[in-house]
Amino acid sequence: MFGSLHGILHAPALRPSFPFICSRPPVRTMKVPGLSADTSLRTRFDRIRQVTVALASPLSPEDMMVQSMPDASPGKWHLAHTTWFFEQFVLSRRPGYVPRHPGWMVLFNSYYQSVGPMHARPRRGLLSRPSLQEVLDYRCYVDEAVGEWLEAGDDPDLPALVELGLNHEQQHQELLLTDIKHALWCNPLRPAYRPDGWVARSSPSQPLRFLSGGEGVVEIGHGGTGFAFDNETPRHRALLQPHALANRLVTNAEYLAFVHDGGYLDPGLWLSDGWATVQAEGWQRPLYWQDDLASEFTLGGVQPLDPEAPVCHLSYFEADAFARWAEMRLPTEAEWEAAAAGLPVQGNLQEQARLHPQATMPGEGLRQMFGDVWEWTASPYVSYPGFRPLPGSLGEYNGKFMNGQWVLRGGSCVTPCDHVRASYRNFFPPHARWQFAGIRLGKDL
Template sequence: MNSHIKKNYNEHELAYYFKSVRSQSMAIVKELSAEDCQLQAMPDASPSKWHLAHTTWFFETFLLTAHCTQYTLFNPKFKVLFNSYYNGIGEQFTRSNRGSLSRPNLDDVIAYREYADNAVIELLQSDTSETLKQIITLGLNHEQQHQELMLMDIKYNFSVNPLFPTYESEKPLKLTDKPCVKPINFVDFEQAIINIGTDMGTNINFKSETEFAYDNEQPKHQVLIHPFSFANRLVTNAEYLAFINSGAYNNPQYWLSDGWANIQTNNLSHPLYWHCINDEWFEFTHYGLQPLNLNAPVCHVSYFEASAYANFANARLPTEFEWEYAAQNSNVESAVHNQLMPTPHKGLSEIAQLADSCWQWTNSAYLPYPGFRPIEGVAGEYNGKFMTNQMILRGGCVFTPQNHLRNTYRNFYYPHQAWMCSGIRLAKDKI
């Protein structure tokens, strides 16, 4: 997405890194109208315009006002409008009403971004302290999270329109052009005591922006892994369709109690974005409504749906520790992601789709690691306070910036949510 950016080799590498990430957010909305950027079709999704402003608010709040004595706020009222959930900063505008903010308009938000970006670049000319680097690194990784969210939110916001509008015009490969999917194989892993997580911190290496970790990925600690088997690929649409056709959405035996209540209350019978038209299945995508690709990984399923499918398949979901152990020791299919994973141990079968398709639900609750310490200061609200009632997803998805991925990344969502790019990886106990 940033292929149009030409590096100026005379400027500081940190400034280039800052500019390149910030420009990617603008590239996402390049083909959108102001009306498109205003959409908020549900409380969990935010308007693209809000994402652009909030990520700017982050730099203004945590960097510019704290470290630049000459900085003047672009608009003092933005402190409330674009604060997401930082109670230590102050009041926030109601999340579910973000779509009602017709003002500031899109042009004003873009002007806000340019104003703050210029101030950051100017600050870097006089201050390249380690503290500054850490704040910018955190802010850029935060922005990359929002770039993924923007793409997922655009998909949801467009999906409620009966016209099924397209975000991207280039059509995906036809189903007939896709190779057949091989049957799922399970790769065996023996019992082991392994290191989980990282002690990397928020340091940055400009040769690889992936040398970063959030506080919830720390500290590195040992975990006992019992023998288990790990699926070599994700569950496909065809396999999930067989689950639907078996009557599983009407059969409580596969479902957790809360999951069964959720599908009954919301009258759910298939994954989000699936449509059955004249007995044929279609899926809403960034390319509009498309025939369901039976070979593609099933996506946009909730934890409840993933757990139910695993029960149907006489399997289970992996724990987040099993997922990280498998990723540490596996040969990744995608050449793009080979650089993101450790060198595989010899003799292990190839495990595909670890980071290039869908985030993968695990059977692990989102809880702190032993010895967890939030980031100091107000930024400590970033991850720690959400460690309740949510489940961990591992890997990455097609919307995740490539240099934002790593084995230790802990994504987290509520069990009923499915609008994010979430899929299913199976595991089994090895007896």
């Protein structure tokens, strides 16, 4: 055990005291657009890099090597790949730079065909070497090198590249947790990622109400200052028809009613590919719900199913089928973004360290727009009008996946607060269930 996740996330300046965390001297500040006036990019770099290691701290070296399915990656690979990203796209820009371990540039490349070959994704769990300690040493080496270059401040393009790398790192913080959750669930013992101090919060049911959304022409997409991925751009006009959105997320109790009503047995509720998947995979309930339909597997082990908490770990197919059963529909991403624009990014996010969706607290207006679960939308993941990917190899980051995927919005209980925003577009294939994904209902007016 490397340390305490809850303690790390709530410690001042998020600075863990692990023996393998690199110590650094005081640094002068470098400002980057989108950061507060008293935050340097170097400070942000150090904090985010250390949080990733803190999230891995409850895991053993054996845990860190497990790959439970091709869509997931071992924790050790996440630690190495996020470091590879900084070495490949930041440090390698320096004239004459030689990679620390040239062979690792193949092992920890994910899908960037234009920079060279890569180890097969389904076989990442076979990489017993390099060791976990060697990967941690690699992180320290790259952190020191990137930090020194940030201090030098002699490359005007460096801040934007580092900021992209940090947002990439935060995506892998989420994946590290969702991937290890799936791996631990595959163990018949159902071991917990965090067995001590499990925090759950329940509250009385909030009535489901529908709030009218805007209609007519609106602008969506990232605009102004601050970081955004290329797939959030350009800002453009969209036409909204009269509609309404649910004030909160769909709960476990509401989804349980769908299960009891034979929702997984009625082909009329499902898209054709969805019904074929239900039949092929034998789906009868959400991923991680136990046979008794009264408990579920969480990062705290098997816990009672809170009827008022948002249902999660649903595929797009399940979300769409539930909406049909409820005689509703899923919101479009334009409807969702128009409703979320201007709302503060707050909620049950990674910093709360609950690591599981929580029942909504009383309040007016739209609730749970950020945090708890990613919300499936009715929108396929395609480019915005006038979209241009990033230049060079980084153009492979998002654009080439605009095929056969669906958009999710709003972040989840494992999303960092400073990583998500109203324009953020997550995307997964429609059968994916291992992410913290759930449902907000919409309807036409």
